[in-house]
Amino acid sequence: MCVLCGQDFVAQVHWTDRHLEDRARAAAPGSDPVAFQGDRRRDRAHRVALTNEILRHYGLKLADWGGSKYVLRDRKGRSEIVQDLGSLWPAAERLAGRVLDPLEPALGETLAGEPVVGAAGRG
Structure with missing residues (x-):
């Protein structure tokens, strides 16, 4: 365990990273x-x-x-270290101070008004 951040050094690979780990082993x-x-x-x-x-x-x-963890920050300067994208959403709710609803109409409007980064040229 890291004495500075309190995070475990040994962790399982999250499913979002799993396919590349499997490819490397194979x-x-x-x-x-x-x-x-x-x-x-x-x-x-x-x-x-x-x-x-x-x-x-x-x-x-x-x-x-x-390349091993993520840092989540808010506009007030608070931050949390998250192990993987699975643990991101509870941390995001804590920093935002509310439940994050993926079906929130305002979120849909925000996403519709902005192009998704990296979507062009992906196949």
């Missing part, structure tokens, strides 16, 4: 594991960008922290 012997790390970082950056499209509506922002 790779042929002698293949370059660094290539999978680049893919993993790009996928995490894309997930952070998409998640921030939603979190912006609630005054929150997510950042990747070293």
